[in-house]
Amino acid sequence: MNEKLPGYKGEALRILESLGAxxxxxxxxxxEGRVYEGILMPRSELGDDKHIVIKIKSxxxxxxxxxxxxxxxxxxxxxxxxxxPPPPPKQRPDLPRVVIISTGGTIASRVDYRTGAVxxxxxxxxxxxxxxELSDIALIDTEIxxxxxxxxxxxxxWTKIAERVxxxxxxxxxxxxxxxxxxxxxxxAAALSFALQNLPxxxxxxGAQRSExxxxxxxxxxxxxxxxxxxxxxxxxxxxxxxxxxxDEAIAIHRGTKVRKLHTSRRDAFKTVNAELFARILxxxxxxLTDDFxxxxxxxxxxxxxxxxxxxxxxxxxxxxNPKIIDWHVEEGYKGIILEGTGLGHVRRECFxxxxxxIKNGVIVAMTSQCIWGRVNMNVYANGxxxxxxxxxxxxxxxxxxALVKLMxxxxxxxxxxxxxxLLTKNIAHEFSSRTxxxxxxxxxxxx
Amino acid sequence: MNEKLPGYKGEALRILESLGAxxxxxxxxxxEGRVYEGILMPRSELGDDKHIVIKIKSxxxxxxxxxxxxxxxxxxxxxxxxxxPPPPPKQRPDLPRVVIISTGGTIASRVDYRTGAVxxxxxxxxxxxxxxELSDIALIDTEIxxxxxxxxxxxxxWTKIAERVxxxxxxxxxxxxxxxxxxxxxxxAAALSFALQNLPxxxxxxGAQRSExxxxxxxxxxxxxxxxxxxxxxxxxxxxxxxxxxxDEAIAIHRGTKVRKLHTSRRDAFKTVNAELFARILxxxxxxLTDDFxxxxxxxxxxxxxxxxxxxxxxxxxxxxNPKIIDWHVEEGYKGIILEGTGLGHVRRECFxxxxxxIKNGVIVAMTSQCIWGRVNMNVYANGxxxxxxxxxxxxxxxxxxALVKLMxxxxxxxxxxxxxxLLTKNIAHEFSSRTxxxxxxxxxxxx
Numbered sequence: 001m002n003e004k005l006p007g008y009k010g011e012a013l014r015i016l017e018s019l020g021a022x023x024x025x026x027x028x029x030x031x032e033g034r035v036y037e038g039i040l041m042p043r044s045e046l047g048d049d050k051h052i053v054i055k056i057k058s059x060x061x062x063x064x065x066x067x068x069x070x071x072x073x074x075x076x077x078x079x080x081x082x083x084x085p086p087p088p089p090k091q092r093p094d095l096p097r098v099v100i101i102s103t104g105g106t107i108a109s110r111v112d113y114r115t116g117a118v119x120x121x122x123x124x125x126x127x128x129x130x131x132x133e134l135s136d137i138a139l140i141d142t143e144i145x146x147x148x149x150x151x152x153x154x155x156x157x158w159t160k161i162a163e164r165v166x167x168x169x170x171x172x173x174x175x176x177x178x179x180x181x182x183x184x185x186x187x188x189a190a191a192l193s194f195a196l197q198n199l200p201x202x203x204x205x206x207g208a209q210r211s212e213x214x215x216x217x218x219x220x221x222x223x224x225x226x227x228x229x230x231x232x233x234x235x236x237x238x239x240x241x242x243x244x245x246x247x248d249e250a251i252a253i254h255r256g257t258k259v260r261k262l263h264t265s266r267r268d269a270f271k272t273v274n275a276e277l278f279a280r281i282l283x284x285x286x287x288x289l290t291d292d293f294x295x296x297x298x299x300x301x302x303x304x305x306x307x308x309x310x311x312x313x314x315x316x317x318x319x320x321x322n323p324k325i326i327d328w329h330v331e332e333g334y335k336g337i338i339l340e341g342t343g344l345g346h347v348r349r350e351c352f353x354x355x356x357x358x359i360k361n362g363v364i365v366a367m368t369s370q371c372i373w374g375r376v377n378m379n380v381y382a383n384g385x386x387x388x389x390x391x392x393x394x395x396x397x398x399x400x401x402x403a404l405v406k407l408m409x410x411x412x413x414x415x416x417x418x419x420x421x422x423l424l425t426k427n428i429a430h431e432f433s434s435r436t437x438x439x440x441x442x443x444x445x446x447x448x
Numbered sequence: 449m450n451e452k453l454p455g456y457k458g459e460a461l462r463i464l465e466s467l468g469a470x471x472x473x474x475x476x477x478x479x480e481g482r483v484y485e486g487i488l489m490p491r492s493e494l495g496d497d498k499h500i501v502i503k504i505k506s507x508x509x510x511x512x513x514x515x516x517x518x519x520x521x522x523x524x525x526x527x528x529x530x531x532x533p534p535p536p537p538k539q540r541p542d543l544p545r546v547v548i549i550s551t552g553g554t555i556a557s558r559v560d561y562r563t564g565a566v567x568x569x570x571x572x573x574x575x576x577x578x579x580x581e582l583s584d585i586a587l588i589d590t591e592i593x594x595x596x597x598x599x600x601x602x603x604x605x606w607t608k609i610a611e612r613v614x615x616x617x618x619x620x621x622x623x624x625x626x627x628x629x630x631x632x633x634x635x636x637a638a639a640l641s642f643a644l645q646n647l648p649x650x651x652x653x654x655g656a657q658r659s660e661x662x663x664x665x666x667x668x669x670x671x672x673x674x675x676x677x678x679x680x681x682x683x684x685x686x687x688x689x690x691x692x693x694x695x696d697e698a699i700a701i702h703r704g705t706k707v708r709k710l711h712t713s714r715r716d717a718f719k720t721v722n723a724e725l726f727a728r729i730l731x732x733x734x735x736x737l738t739d740d741f742x743x744x745x746x747x748x749x750x751x752x753x754x755x756x757x758x759x760x761x762x763x764x765x766x767x768x769x770n771p772k773i774i775d776w777h778v779e780e781g782y783k784g785i786i787l788e789g790t791g792l793g794h795v796r797r798e799c800f801x802x803x804x805x806x807i808k809n810g811v812i813v814a815m816t817s818q819c820i821w822g823r824v825n826m827n828v829y830a831n832g833x834x835x836x837x838x839x840x841x842x843x844x845x846x847x848x849x850x851a852l853v854k855l856m857x858x859x860x861x862x863x864x865x866x867x868x869x870x871l872l873t874k875n876i877a878h879e880f881s882s883r884t885x886x887x888x889x890x891x892x893x894x895x896x
Contacts, residue, residue, distance in 0.1 A: 374712030
């Protein structure tokens, strides 16, 4: 392994070493009458030893297969990034003050062509050089809090983020943007929705499905939308800002408790579930899609409730699921379990005695649906009714992911079981779409 | 508790007992100048003692609150069902022979007004009396296999269903319909897609979101569509037939490996994910929406591979998930684990050593995405690449639920790990939408 040629091995490594090349160099390959020119890219550790990968002018990477008659030469040394970042634009102190907190993820990363390493590009001047439009929208301050893949974030990170957001708001920020990996951005958005109460300004999570150095990137558009929102939106809630469609037309603003990543790669992967979309940015204008929101205020009297209990599990039910999985969590000292049941909120009868035991042991067990859309209603079928009588708490139309986060938060606020149950079923941050979590009578019964 | 008045207690029970009433009786209540008449219904065990529930003429249940000035009388004894089922229509032996196998669920259930019990109504004459149109479509034979809530079905039930379907087809059925609870119908559809190979005729799963005795029921329309499909469709595959929209216009025919219940209660809850819809029934016509399907044949040479390994788990990842959950499954002797990771197929690094240990112990670990739409691609980010190098198998655009069922099936077919891995990544029943499960090079790299 050559540190200057990460990922290269065998024949490919030998050829590149004989040229004295390193990643970031400008390379020219002639093969079968065609010429390929571009920046030498690092390989993944899984790559073979038969290709050399270069980034061609279009921005795409191509792997050139090594052949015996191929000609290769190094035409220039690690010249990228070829530009010196332009001097930061003049900041306008009349604009709203927005803080951008970086936690990592695709949106904050750029591949360093010299080393092949991914690094967060989040100093204010870096940001302005990538997205100069930002200087016309807000006076921006930046903080690198983490540089993590979002799947590695835990409830402890949520606490840290909430604390930093609160600190910046108390110091006068008129809006906060959090750049975040998209994988678990929905979970973090829910966490901040519960942890930051009585917010005076918007808190906007934003990510990118494709990194900034790829031609199809959504990073710049999303970031501009998020900063617009933080600087100027009339609401004071925790939201997620991402592409509304696969085009660059509109940015959707989702409420933090009702948003879910529903596609692995599309730019419009995030969707609001079981609620209307909260707002939209079109032609640089923020259009509210509901009247029912908390207004932006000038005071700084937010309430920070940032503790999360980590001994809470999300268990997705499937046919034949072993009830011992529930017992194991109880034995490990878990204090809460969110079941992701089938349909209106069911699991197999075989699980009932383990659930009963868990609840007798003081574990809070609550029900959501793996259907994603709709609401649980455990009064319709006998299995649902029996689960209710055992003490399972139905969570209406709350997303399973939001329910997990909320139960972690609830058990971080109180150790009193009755209080915890009350808090769990109370609408704190629009996690329930209607006020009634569950009709008391069966659904087609009208009380007269 | 009075067995003739299930669910009633306290004051409500006392009043009804004094009338000598039982559920199923015709009751008249006069209260505040209004009259309520209908069939006395049972209560759920969770009901209060302050309401009497009757089914009024419209089919809806109403709960009448007991007041001191209310007048109540019993006008007739358990008269419902008031009709004698009409004689079964004349069967037409020229029509295709279709077998309807009942496994339970809403579609097969009718509330017995006399007892309040839910019972399967699936003898051929019962069916014809409920849905007389069926006699014009097919010559129908019926079998009650189970009478279960679908969340209680396990892989053993899938085996049993597959065996019965095979038996009926070998005996000459020209199509098979399986009535099924909707909660886990997608899982069963996937199971039969793998277990029934080289099918000569269609196998159609059908359910209902609302039971047949409710005015908004989708049961009859769905059943008619399913029988049409079984009798006349040009394909020979395992499919699910359910409402395509919330209206009664069209029945959607979904491939068994690509279908998911995506709403708790809507009639159009089932959707095809990561593929085009397979077919549609509109105005009694079956419209194929793809050319790529297995044709119906006259031979009976199907292949039954109905064994499923139950020691396979589906683990949905969430932020902060305890890696010991994976260890526990290994210690319990699990042979396969489907991870439902985030985004393109990730879990936190903290889980890597447990996953490595599981794989070293001969457990097959494969990756799907909780995004539902899109495909996993573990070459893009370092965490994904490391999971690949540990030996986690990426499952492209396969649904997590289908992946679970497939791994259960694969490990029911072979104990050889290499064979199992091959089978898992091979396209058996259109569970992958394209032939390449995962590009070997990173996604924006083109090999030249």
